[in-house]
Amino acid sequence: MLALRKTAAASGLDFAELATPAPAPGEVLVAVEAAGICGTDLHIADWTAGYESMTAAMPVTIGHEFAGAIAALGEGVSGWAVGQRVTVRPSTVCGACPSCRGGDPDGCTGRRGIGIGRDGAFARHVRVPSLNCVALPQGLDAELAAMAEPLSVSLHAAELPAIRPGERVLVLGPGPIGLGIAFFASLAGAEVTLAGVKDMPRLELARSLGGIATVDLAEDSLGEASFDVVIEAAGVAAAVTEGLARLRRGGRFVVAGIHARPAPIDLTRLVRLEQTLLGAYRAPIADWPRVLSLLSRHAEAARKMITHRLPLAEALQGFDLLRARQGCKVILLP
Secondary structure, three states: OEEEEEOOOOOOOEEEEOOOOOOOOOEEEEEEEEEEOOHHHHHHHHOOOOOHHHHHHOOEEOOOEEEEEEEEEOOOOOOOOOOOEEEEOOEEOOOOOHHHHOOOHHHOOOOEEEOOOEOOOOEOEEEEEHHHEEEOOOOOOHHHHOOHHHHHHHHHHHHOOOOOOOOEEEEEOOOHHHHHHHHHHHHOOOEEEEEEOOOHHHHHHHHHHOOEEEEEOOOOOOOOOOEEEEEEOOOOHHHHHHHHHOEEEEEEEEEOOOOOOOOOOOHHHHHHOOOEEEEOOOOOHHHHHHHHHHHHHOHHHHHOOEEEEEEHHHHHHHHHHHHOOOOOEEEEEO
């Protein structure tokens, strides 16, 4: 089978022909029907800071946003059947650390990411722990289900500040995560503004979803506006500075972007204005069925986030589209 792999601790990705894997005990083999290119995949391809830990796993097939059908069951797997359609939470836990033994797998200290620390889904088949599978609702297609992982992150970030109807919310960064955050904040009844820099195609996409105002900070400004909630999803230090400057007294600030370098924060101002700072990273697996349900109920709007569909053999073109900010979610079809 064709697979897209990270083979060295340097910029670049390589295609390889691999044998179809067999599931180990406790695992299932998933036939991948759709897989999304994530910002993380782009960082891995370009080898930006923060991913050095995956060097030990190389060569490794990347890709962690996906959905498909179970093609085989490993020894000891119960509760699943061949042909059952699933999406997969990509964070695999060790089962042996104190958190896992104590019933808190989200606190696992020995986790490995599918597509980072073990082979991922930019291939025809991928083996995954059965515990990481989430069944798809009846009628939900694979390309929408493949967005469950990024949208679980978006939902988690949108729910952390407990947004109330009528509140003013600023989302910084119109990538897939930021777009999802803006969408869920709008569903919560907030007045949402999504801001980016030289991101007009993705800002236009956001407006097409309805209920979301947009600002391209390269051409316009936020004026004197202040917000009850600011959610940063850009991974850029300047966005943290801009966002905190727009946060009202007593407001909530959520950092959802991944930053390669530290960002300066005026803690004295934050204390005096009694603002709250929150970090949003990985959604608990309990959120995934809710995300899939939301995708089913809002399929027409969610599908607009998919701007390109490509065969796996043309995956590198998808990476180029994202680098040029010409795409929002690029779906690969193995």
